[in-house]
Amino acid sequence: MKDFNQLCCEKCWHTTDKPCEHFIQCCTEGPLCHHDEKCEHEITSLRKRLKYEEHDHPIIMIGMGTCGLASGAAKVKEAIEAELKKLNIEATIEGTGCIGFCAVEPIVDIKFPGKDRISYQEITVKDVPRLIKTTLVDKEVYKEKVLGSHGKSNGVISLKQVPFFEHQQKIVLANCGIVNPVSIDAYLAHGGFKAFDKVLRLMKPEEVVKEILESGLRGRGGGGFPTGKKWELAAKQKSDQKYLICNADEGDPGAFMDRSLLESDPYRVIEGMMIAAYAIGATAAYIYCRAEYPLAIERLQNSIAKCEEYGILGDNILNSGFSLHIKIKKGAGAFVCGEETALIGSIEGKRGMPKPRPPYPVASGLFGKPTVINNVETYANVPPIIMMGAQQFAKIGTAKSKGTKVFALSGNIKNTGLVEVPMGVTLRDVVFKIGGGIPEKKEFKAVQIGGPSGGCLPESVIDTPVDYESLKEVGAMMGSGGFVVMDEETCMVDVAKYFLTFIQEESCGKCVPCREGTKRMLEIIERIPKRYGSDGSKLDQLQRFKGMIHLQRLADVIRDTSLCGLGQSAPNPVLSGLRYFRHEYEEHLYDRKCSSGVCKELLTFSINNEVCSGCGLCVKKCSVEAIVGEKGQAHYILDNKCIKCGMCYEICRLDAININ
Amino acid sequence: MHNQIFENYQENDRSSLIPLLQDIQSIYGYLPENALRDISDFVQVPLSRVYGVATFYNQFRLIPLGENVIRVCRGTACHVKNSANILYALETELGIKAGQTTRDKKFTLEVVNCIGACSIAPVILVNEDYHGRISVKDIPKILKKYQTAKKIEKAEEVV
Numbered sequence: 001m002k003d004f005n006q007l008c009c010e011k012c013w014h015t016t017d018k019p020c021e022h023f024i025q026c027c028t029e030g031p032l033c034h035h036d037e038k039c040e041h042e043i044t045s046l047r048k049r050l051k052y053e054e055h056d057h058p059i060i061m062i063g064m065g066t067c068g069l070a071s072g073a074a075k076v077k078e079a080i081e082a083e084l085k086k087l088n089i090e091a092t093i094e095g096t097g098c099i100g101f102c103a104v105e106p107i108v109d110i111k112f113p114g115k116d117r118i119s120y121q122e123i124t125v126k127d128v129p130r131l132i133k134t135t136l137v138d139k140e141v142y143k144e145k146v147l148g149s150h151g152k153s154n155g156v157i158s159l160k161q162v163p164f165f166e167h168q169q170k171i172v173l174a175n176c177g178i179v180n181p182v183s184i185d186a187y188l189a190h191g192g193f194k195a196f197d198k199v200l201r202l203m204k205p206e207e208v209v210k211e212i213l214e215s216g217l218r219g220r221g222g223g224g225f226p227t228g229k230k231w232e233l234a235a236k237q238k239s240d241q242k243y244l245i246c247n248a249d250e251g252d253p254g255a256f257m258d259r260s261l262l263e264s265d266p267y268r269v270i271e272g273m274m275i276a277a278y279a280i281g282a283t284a285a286y287i288y289c290r291a292e293y294p295l296a297i298e299r300l301q302n303s304i305a306k307c308e309e310y311g312i313l314g315d316n317i318l319n320s321g322f323s324l325h326i327k328i329k330k331g332a333g334a335f336v337c338g339e340e341t342a343l344i345g346s347i348e349g350k351r352g353m354p355k356p357r358p359p360y361p362v363a364s365g366l367f368g369k370p371t372v373i374n375n376v377e378t379y380a381n382v383p384p385i386i387m388m389g390a391q392q393f394a395k396i397g398t399a400k401s402k403g404t405k406v407f408a409l410s411g412n413i414k415n416t417g418l419v420e421v422p423m424g425v426t427l428r429d430v431v432f433k434i435g436g437g438i439p440e441k442k443e444f445k446a447v448q449i450g451g452p453s454g455g456c457l458p459e460s461v462i463d464t465p466v467d468y469e470s471l472k473e474v475g476a477m478m479g480s481g482g483f484v485v486m487d488e489e490t491c492m493v494d495v496a497k498y499f500l501t502f503i504q505e506e507s508c509g510k511c512v513p514c515r516e517g518t519k520r521m522l523e524i525i526e527r528i529p530k531r532y533g534s535d536g537s538k539l540d541q542l543q544r545f546k547g548m549i550h551l552q553r554l555a556d557v558i559r560d561t562s563l564c565g566l567g568q569s570a571p572n573p574v575l576s577g578l579r580y581f582r583h584e585y586e587e588h589l590y591d592r593k594c595s596s597g598v599c600k601e602l603l604t605f606s607i608n609n610e611v612c613s614g615c616g617l618c619v620k621k622c623s624v625e626a627i628v629g630e631k632g633q634a635h636y637i638l639d640n641k642c643i644k645c646g647m648c649y650e651i652c653r654l655d656a657i658n659i660n
Numbered sequence: 661m662h663n664q665i666f667e668n669y670q671e672n673d674r675s676s677l678i679p680l681l682q683d684i685q686s687i688y689g690y691l692p693e694n695a696l697r698d699i700s701d702f703v704q705v706p707l708s709r710v711y712g713v714a715t716f717y718n719q720f721r722l723i724p725l726g727e728n729v730i731r732v733c734r735g736t737a738c739h740v741k742n743s744a745n746i747l748y749a750l751e752t753e754l755g756i757k758a759g760q761t762t763r764d765k766k767f768t769l770e771v772v773n774c775i776g777a778c779s780i781a782p783v784i785l786v787n788e789d790y791h792g793r794i795s796v797k798d799i800p801k802i803l804k805k806y807q808t809a810k811k812i813e814k815a816e817e818v819v
Contacts, residue, residue, distance in 0.1 A: 103779060250776065259778075331719075334718060349678055408779075410778035486727060
């Protein structure tokens with residue numbers, strides 16, 4: 001047998017035209033309908049092979065998510081193939097998803113028959129010959145690059161003891177980086193679709209809804225609305241057609257959980273959608289995925305096609321009478337389409353502009369029909385809940401926030417990557433225990449949670465537990481899970497300016513407070529680090545102070561009167577900045593200084609004439625001809641011409657440029 | 661040429677408008693006016709609405725691209741890691757602003773909100789290649805690599 005779709009013998013009759021209701025059970029535990037030693041051996045051995053428990057040749061697994069590919073995984077794969085050919089070694093090469101530890105990509109795993117799987121980190125093309133020689137020829141552990149062992153620690157540190165993984169609890173990401181994301185057989189062998197099978201054969205739709213309600217699962221896209229409640233409302237609606245949508249329009253800059261999940265374990269998300277569709281009675285589903293994620297879209301297309309081929313998607317699935325068709329819709333690059341009514345508009349072929357609610361999509365959504373929209377991570381939580389039971393799931397997390405949450409660690413932090421922690425863990429643990437703290441011995445300044453709708457939290461509130469309510473209390477929000485760490489060299493005024501620019505560009509323009517209000521806020525913030533006024537007069541200084549007085553009120557008005565979540569949360573980055581980093585705003589305003597050295601207009605650039613060799617590189621790069629000097633002699637910067645772009649500082653090989 | 665694309669879609673179905681625009685753009689690299697007119701006829705939506713949708717979404721462009729497209733990620737993580745300077749350096753190096761194409765049609769410079777590769781910030785995407793953890797000093801080297809690269813398919817040749 002090559003795959004589960006192949007019939008083991010003539011007694012097996014599962015095809016898409018003639019579906020067998022025990023197909024999934026048969027794949028995961030089978031054969032069920034007949035006892036034949038040959039069939040049993042074939043299916044069990046296929047399962048073992050897919051779980052890498054039984055194999056003749058060594059298996060080499062390479063992390064091939066976007067982060068892996070961006071770090072050069074494709075070249076490493078080529079190099080490994082070439083090296084194997086050269087040494088005439090037989091081995092299987094497989095691409096897996098992302099294990100989450102993006103900072104040390106490309107990660108290569110090697111598994112020998114009968115031995116534990118060992119992960120190697122930061123494998124570049126140069127390391128390949130040594131890696132192959134030590135591991136495959138000498139059959140030893142390549143100690144310099146070892147990350148950890150997937151099994152017991154036989155002389156090699158176990159992955160579970162690596163600080164990055166030690167404090168995580170993987171439910172959603174359990175398969176990521178472990179299972180081959182392209183193969184439906186691998187997913188089945190690892191117990192995939194078991195939850196769907198259980199639901200389809202043993203549970204009524206009401207029971208599924210009740211189970212999700214009891215689990216306390218809340219929307220992972222940011223809002224935190226109870227998922228079970230949403231399903232219940234939709235299930236009660238009477239309609240000839242209901243729709244299910246998976247929101248994979250992960251627009252928050254600094255968030256990449258959905259991308260990684262879709263690339264590394266697409267079947268899990270599809271299974272969650274299938275269970276949801278069964279619970280609410282939907283027969284058509286859409287996945288709305290960003291066009292910026294080509295690999296995720298490719299993997300989803302492959303997964304849907306495979307599911308259809310196996311008869312797990314389509315009409316009369318596994319002879320249960322339940323039908324479901326899933327289509328992929330590519331987003332076209334609009335942040336506001338993450339909002340559910342805008343997303344629906346976009347699928348319908350309109351501009352993605354939010355509509356007033358009610359009516360909520362559960363009553364009148366896509367094409368005017370009842371629609372349930374959930375985030376990728378929410379769906380990925382559904383199969384484990386069904387398998388472990390609501391009670392068990394509800395034990396994880398805090399009183400009001402159940403389960404785990406995936407965060408995308410990035411910014412000025414040592415261990416960037418994807419982490420999954422139980423709700424209730426403190427931010428400090430995420431930053432310092434899992435994230436490994438700030439690199440280059442710099443000071444921690446803030447952590448930005450929740451993307452443009454969230455806020456920046458300083459060290460004083462870093463012991464806040466991660467849950468929906470606590471984060472809201474301190475002025476941030478869960479959001480989709482972007483977790484950007486900032487060090488002492490980040491200016492909070494600049495960060496506020498960055499987010500407002502983003503919101504201003506992404507505002508759809510439908511309602512006035514968001515369209516005009518954010519523009520005015522941006523103008524006020526932009527004026528703060530300006531060195532001179534537009535005409536150099538005192539009037540500009542007055543404007544600067546006046547703006548600051550109005551900022552708070554403007555923010556309140558925008559928050560209270562905007563139509564959708566984008567506008568309502570648009571002032572958050574500024575408000576949290578004013579709350580925790582008021583001293584930085586004041587420093588910019590009164591002292592005309594930016595101690596982080598980011599707001600360039602407030603800086604003065606000069607050349608240290610003892611260090612400068614007069615190479616002329618900065619003269620060439622200066623776009624305003626503000627640097628003068630003879631070749632071979634120290635140069636000078638003309639302050640009245642300098643536009644403070646900082647290019648000379650970046651380019652100088654001798655670090656001769658001083659910034660004050 | 662683009663009539664072949666219409667075969668995959670149902671006529672008079674507004675929900676296929678965005679996929680159609682995406683398919684057309686994947687052929688030409690941009691949305692030519694005559695294609696927009698054809699789409700408008702096909703899905704039975706006024707041309708003004710088609711134009712409205714085409715200009716609303718960041719993905720669509722109405723002018724042709726250069727041979728190489730450089731996308732600078734301006735996500736939060738990249739911003740914290742100084743992607744503003746990367747963008748500035750690219751702008752000065754190429755002599756164009758974000759959203760423009762060089763006169764020799766070699767490079768188009770674009771800004772994207774986030775390409776989801778935050779763990780290796782700052783990132784730029786040249787055509788399909790990711791360049792992560794770069795600094796301003798790397799930029800001339802990267803540009804040089806593509807300057808001499810063989811020409812990619814030109815939009816005009818496809819038409």
